[in-house]
Amino acid sequence: MTRAVLVTLATTLAFYRQNPLQALFVLIGLVLGCGLYTAVAQINASAKASYAEADQILGASAQWRITDRLSTEVAIDDYIRLRRAGFTQVYPIIERRLASADGALISIIATDLLALPLTTAGTDSEGENPFGSSGWSRLTQSPFEAWVPSQTAERLGVVEGEQIRLRDGTLLPPAAIRSQAQQRDQIFMDLGAALSLFETDRVSYLAASGLTASERTSFVDQFGDRLVLSNQSEALDLSQLTQSLHTNLTALGLLSFVVGTFIVFNAVNFSLHARRETLRVLSDLGAVREAIVTAIAIESLVWALLGALLGTLLAQPLSAALMPAVAATMQNIYGASVSSLPVFNAGLFWEALLLALAGLSLALVLPLLRATSESSKSPTTQDDTLLTRRDIASGAIGVALLLLAYVSYPVASTVVQGFALLALVLFAGIALLPVIVLLVAALGKTGLKQHWLARWAFADVTFQFPHLRLAMMALLLTLIANIGVTSLVGSFRLALTDWLETRLSADIYVTAGVVDDETLATEDWVRAAHQRVTTEMTFSGRTMTVVGVDVEAPDFGPANIIDGGPDAFPRWSAGGAETEGVFANEQLRYLAGIEVGDSLALMTELGTRSFEVLGFFHDYGNVNFALHLPSKRFEQLYPNAKPQGWGIWVKNDQQQAAELGLSELGVGPTQWVSQREVLTLSMTIFDRTFAITRALNTLTLMVAAVAIFASLLAVYQFRRPEYALWRSLGMGWLTFFAISGFPIVLMTTLVMALALPLGVALSWLLIHKINVISFGWTMPVIVDAQPITFLFFVVAAVVLAAFVLASLNQRAAVNNALKSLAGE
């Protein structure tokens, strides 16, 4: 048996010695598939590891969070009262994001180390835990220390003992550079030092873990009037927020693997054609089926090992190149700090190996086994019918999947269900493609019956399609994903630009407390100046910002209202006698189920008031709820709320005068910004944020191109004797390439035509389902023809390049085949 296996293996592998290009294609398919999947998995794992590290720090992981009912911060006195009342699990957190004197963003976190629970403070591995007892005394005693993670120190150019200067001139305590990963990008300080530094007696929030039901009841009884206890596991936390992006990335990684498997399948089909005779001869010569199967299994294992190994190696530079884009996405959209260095995880190699084996069992084992079951005496017959039963079933499945997606659309309510809808659309596309191609070919053949060359060209589509089927499916998947994501990003960009242009319509923004309205009223260059006032509270377990908006401010008007009646804005501006009219952001509609006309009972400084929702407004990217009240009424209800900065509209051609005027009013250069610059910066951040999706789209397109190239080579190999016949009959090269190239042109065109509606449907689902479920806001779906046309041009160029590359040696190969045609 062993000898039989070895002989069989040596015989089948001899093919690759003679055809190294085939070995290369099998390998390229596996390496690209495994590499892309592993890279994305590695990026996901690294990002999630960052959250886990974040969770180990302080309050992020605490199950319970305590906030002030009326303020964004909690008084330290409340913390002391809670401790004295027996809530010893409670500990205070101060979180601040500030700018250094150099303009670099700094994240500071501070707590009372003595109050930290043991599970967080930890004593087991002091050498690695930043909260081990080592160095505590220097941290908590004057002159205090600021523990700066080494990567942050490097970013800021800070050395041991140096004091970081903030933009307002304040100096942080001397830096102690720490190498522990747990600190992420946050500078850690003692609570006392932070309170003194920020000259405050309030903390960001209080955290607590392990509160029993009776303790929670006791809390509400004793402190419920001033403090709000919210369960963090029910609130939208960081990992929940980023889950949809990770699912998206994982889906793209799997898509890459599926496309990679298609390449393997084609490459294997190619090599199989040449080895079919060999396997039959081996079978006829008495090689037992078990020996052949074992040899095939060994070959598969070798391929899988090579693919997984090289794929994992490829994933390292790939994820290193993509990780900064992902880190930027996390930072910009979710405010999540993620290391931009991917972490190698040995488990991912085994995952890649398993995936490679699974892919090979589909692509290699099944066709090879089918080949061994064919005896040399059994003729190979081809089904004559236009559409085989399999094609008809496939088409029916496609229609059924689309119907299922349509029916399921209203009931899908979780991210996973949303992605299941996306999968339905993608699979429907794959299932519909064969029927569409074959039907169009049949229609063309019938419609152009009088023209024999056209009839032949359409008939040839039917013959090339089985060989190109998988590559075309790979292209279809890639195109649907590309169009879907391109439309999503395009829609988001346009919506965000419109929104920002309204929100940032003021020419200048001056930070709060620097100038007052009376002063501004005397300045000639001021066309209009408006100030917003805000307060925060919790609603349905989520932070809600109530904003006082000037009814005459140009950055909020009737055009911003969605689903409000025609009189909504006047009613809101006038204010109601019995109920207050408010506009709510659409997050309240999608995440809290609020509709126009509903009333919300909210705490004001004058007691509980009822607010009627008159309409909604877009609030892109906000993870919190928001309500807009006319500022005059707001000031009556929340007299102690904090005013925000001033938005100043400058008279025409008075920008220079405005800047000079601000300087004369004593407004420093760091206390005002040009809104244009903010808008530009915002769009730059946006583009950086979505660089990852563009990169992955490009990569999957490249993989699909390789699949098409490999398939075309396979087709040419299969059909070389037939092509030689065409030439032997005197067919010119022009006619030759027209007939042999027409199928790929038609199929690519049909793939594009099918990808367009499905891509738009995908985009619709991403915007109106996934986005709504994940973030609670939506936006108009904009299908911009320009990027899609560009994409189609790219695809046409890529397919043409694959065709030209595959055809490069076609003339010589066909001429050679021509000589041996008669000798067969």
Add this chain to the structure above:
Amino acid sequence: MFELKHIDKAFRDREDEIHVARDLSWSLGAGDNAALMGESGAGKTTLMNIIAGLDTVDAGEVLVGGEPIAGLSQAELTTFRRNRLGLIFQKFHLVPALSAWDNAALQARLAGAFDKGFAAHLFDMLGIEQLAHRRPEQLSGGQQQRVAIARALMHKPQLVLADEPTGNLDEATSDTVIELLVSAASEADATLVVVTHSAAIASHLSHTWRLASGALTRAA
């Protein structure tokens, strides 16, 4: 119709040099037919390829219809094959995507010489008029070869070269097919050369030539 003048043709197989033709001369006139026989590896197919312009000679001259084909470009050779040659192969080599009718008409259409009446006559003569709409895989070997014969004659070529045209057929079918080929070629006034191992097949043709060690001798 064609004339080979003192041609030499050899190729190397590892260390050995194999001579297909040594100062070989051969000619057949318009409407003639002949069988070409020889041992396996004697070079029969190479000789056919040389006449068809698919292979070149080391020395000597090849004339078809009085014209030397050595100096023709690839494009000119393609036109030459399309207009003046009919080729029949052992494995039929029909285009699977096309019906029997379209397969048979293929070369005539490429040459711009398709004559529907003549095509119908050929189908009738070859006994495949009922099979015109079938695709190759729906035909038996004998039927496929009849379609291939129709294809080789439909553009009214001057020369038909058939390489083992009955090699894949049983004896009874072989006899029928070769008879049809000879009579159809004769009716079209085409010169016909048939490569075969079978003396029975050769007996259907007017002359038999035998190729051995690079030399061609006429059988008795």
